[in-house]
Amino acid sequence: SSELTQDPAVSVALGQTVRITCQGDSLRTYFASWYQQKPGQAPVLVVFGENDRPSGIPDRFSGSSSGDTASLTITGAQAEDEGDYYCNSRDTSGNHLDFFGTGTKVTVL
């Protein structure tokens, strides 16, 4: 399968917790990776693997997975966390292709 579905938009109060979900059959086989994109900027990897963060990504970003759903949680959201978030996985059709989710716009209130 090569579809990853995300909620179009979520909002979170400053300092609160928000969970962004990504649903797709491929997530039963592969962990998702997550990317943050701010307006006019390139995407930045924030979470990959079971729950790993690249150097420099705050530990308020965490990932998890259950069944066909992957989640990115921001615990104690900050104003600078506002932006678009995309999940990414590999398809399971045998083509070994990558594909992205539909994206979630996160607004910090």
Next chain:
Amino acid sequence: QITLKESGPTLLKPTQTLTLTCTVSGFSLDTSGMSVGWIRQPPGKALQWLALIYWNDYKLYNPSLKTRLTITKDTSRNQVVLTMTDMGPVDTATFYCARRRAGSSSPYFYYYMDVWGGGTTVTVSS
């Protein structure tokens, strides 16, 4: 420091062929397991994965664009090149290249793009 930088034309006319170059530094394109991919993003829309090339020259393409795409690499120049034929206004987008890595945490595998270029915007208009 690992960097990727896209370069190419900013404006094309319909039916022309787009050629984009991704120049990488800080890693080698022929390191086992290494791969570099291209992704595009139309204005206001989501990311779309286009193509990927591995260290051993294995190539993958988005099925919906496969007939129009070609990805190659020149290891001596540290460059990955993407060509896209028959460009049209709907192909107007920002194009990114990114280094792709892989890992495993039993029983799962995972893939991620850890370093991205800044992107280059291509407009197709007559």
